[in-house]
Amino acid sequence: MIDDFTKKEIDKISYELLKGSKSFDVFPTPVDQIMNYSNFVIDNNIDLINIEHSFFETLKEKSFKTLQSGLSKIKGIFDRREKTIYIDVSLESNIGKKNFVQLHEIGHGVLNWQNETTLFLDNDETLSPELEEQFEEEANYFASLTLFQQDRFEAEVEKLKLGLSSVIALRQKFGASVHSTFRNYVLSSKNRCALLILTPIKDSKGNSALCTTRNLFYSNPFKNDIGELDLPVDFGFKWSFIRDYKFKKRFSETGEISLNTVYGETLDCSYHFFNNTYNSFVFIFPKGEKNKARTKIHLKNLS
Incomplete structure (x- = not known):
């Protein structure tokens, strides 16, 4: 958990980087512009998923920060010595x-107190x-804060x-993933809402038999007024949103369901x-909950 002092320091660094790179109120968030201002070089032509150990020899690095699980499925690397991402x-x-990973590496x-580590490998x-x-949580907080341009995100939420x-x-406006946008949307919401993120479970034949919970988020108003929901870890066909998934429904805003809270209330x-083929997102809110929109929405696509 990042302490309040560190958050304020990250807030300040993010703000100065957005301001200095003239990225505030530019949409989608100009990550390459932020990269250029930060004086780092980017190389995005390497297949890091199938990277060989010999690659690290070219970096001439004998000690680096990595996961105990090894060098598999790497998405981004920051090499401080060469100032290269x-x-x-x-x-x-x-x-x-890509935008989130790039900002994570930036x-x-x-974040100058991370200077003791010269190489970061991120999956x-x-x-x-x-x-x-600690360091990874700080880099994730910085990436989200910068990608959503600090208070600009909440200001946009209020219009919709x-x-x-x-x-x-x-997501389209800021150039973010659905996952990171949804998470930020719920955690910063002034409405009572929750987000259930599901991942399919494969049976012995490779078919998606049911889904399991990947994450569950609540807005503060939801937790304060209602508490948490009494939900299982795994979900089968009796759940209407699992039927949505099984019948390959991509997008729906018409679902209705009765759920129990941890206090035994319905x-x-x-x-x-x-x-989005990787995960299913179930956005939940009490019937009648709404935010008065001041801007009409015209979606370009759902990809």
Whole structure:
């Protein structure tokens, strides 16, 4: 958990970087512009997923920070000695993820108290916002704060109606992934809402038999007014949003469901469903909950 003092320091560094690179109120967030201002060099032509150990010999680095699980599935590398950031070539097809990884690596470079470590190797584990390893958590916080331009994200949320279409619009506006946008949307929301992220479980034949919980987030108003929901870890076909998933529904804003809270109360909810092939997102809020929209939404695409 990042302490308040460190958060303020990261806030200040992020603000100065956005301001100095003239990136505030430029959409999507100009990550390459921020990169150039930070004086780091980027190399995104390396296949880091299939990287060989000999690659590190070219860096002439004998000690570096990495996961105990080894060098598999690396998405980004920050080499402080060469002031170079390496981004896996596969992320070219996922701009939202690439932007976050790039800013995560910039974070390792500009948070000066991390200078003791000269090389960072990052995969899905270190890039997860739920990771509590100090330097990685700080870099993730910096990346999210910078990508969503600090208070600009909340200002945009206030203009839009409550729901999935707003999340997709914000994702497109800031150049982020659906996952990071949804998480930020719920955690910063002034509405009572929750986000259930599901990952499919494969049976012995490789078919998706059911889904398991990857993450569950609540807005502060939801936790304060309602508490938490009494939900299982795994979900089967009896759940309407699993039927949405099984029937390959991509996008829906018409779901209704009754859920129990941990206090034994029944809560009538609306839910919105989105499946991006990697995860399914179930956005939950009490029936009647809404945010008065001041801006109409025109979605370009759902990819």
